[in-house]
Amino acid sequence: MIMGFDYFLTTLIILAVLFLLSMFRILREYERGVIFVLGRFYKVKGPGLIIVIPIIQQMVRVDLRTVVMDVPTQDVISRDNVSVKVNAVIYFRVIDPERAIIQVENFLEATSQLSQTTLRSVLGQHELDDMLAERDRLNADIQVILDKQTDAWGIKVANVEIKHVDLDESMIRAIAKQAEAERERRAKVIHALGEFEASEKLLSAASVLAKQSEAMQLRYMQTLVELASDKSSTIVFPLPVDILSALKGKADSD
Template structure:
């Protein structure tokens, strides 16, 4: 009977010792409470916990990737879109992450959803599509400041998709097509303007040096000689006919 009781005591002691041993990995920490009050943060490695007196809550310090569900957002120009994002954050203070908030993961998720709707609702659709880097930075700064009291560090926010209604997609395509047409017309008009300026400069130069007109005439004749067309229409400069006209007037007098 004494042998059985001794074996029972050894088994109980072994069970207590086994339950008192905790092993935390390099990326884990244990928030230890003694009689319900915070005592200290332990880990990594081997940690001894007194059963019945101390309790420990394990906290993961690795970066957590959170996918924010699609949110219905109405932009500042009254366009309804669905936006989802991904958030990268990690626990930098295990004590505050356990004591200051009930569930830091759920709290960060809810805060990210409301912040996403609030920030994007202040911008127009064109800004959502063209200035994602700026919006990502604004959301990250707001989340980081709000979660600092929980011992959470939000390192990055990335907007993944901005889903737009098909009617709005067609309207955006028409707007882009009209914008490209406008640019093409402006470029064509600028080309005509520059060509007209060069022609004016050429005319001024030729008017100052009549010999230039003769050289241009000969160059044009050389170019026409290479053409294989059976019919060639070539304008004859009046400057070439001037000596003949003057001679005819002199004979008429």
């Protein structure tokens, strides 16, 4: 009878020690504990050594470090009807452990799903050229939208980066043709501008030469000298009309 009582007492002491030990929890510097008392929110504790009464109190650990989440590749149709595959990475962290646990069932999964839908929605409003050339602006737009929607969950979205924008092979060929056509268009425009500027210069030169007939004669002579330097060329040189008129007038007077 006495041995049975001693065994019961020993067991009771061991259980009491285990119960007391289970009350103590250690939270690291980047962790917080959301405490519930009989199912109702009590407070947020940590970091360091805290006491949680078993059965009566329950604790949920929350990590406050920045989470780097990869957004799976999404099929996006741009505003100019180009089908692309886009993936991104999101940097966020929990700033309010209470809301992160109470307001949403799983804040990691919820943030992941929200980032996927936001990525498709924002990029679908822009053309392909914007996705390739204005990534910084698109990253900022996505970050602002995500941060606004996750604020109710106690989450701060710090940054969003679009990593890859992949195109189909057929679309790459089409874009290459478009770029080639654009370069040809620019070359023609530049050539036309050059012709226009040259015509303006010729008009200005003709206006200057027209003021003095002697200047025109000197220009003819200069051109003749330049052509005569090549002895293998046959020179066909125009004769000024005023010289012919002068010669004809002299012949008529004789």
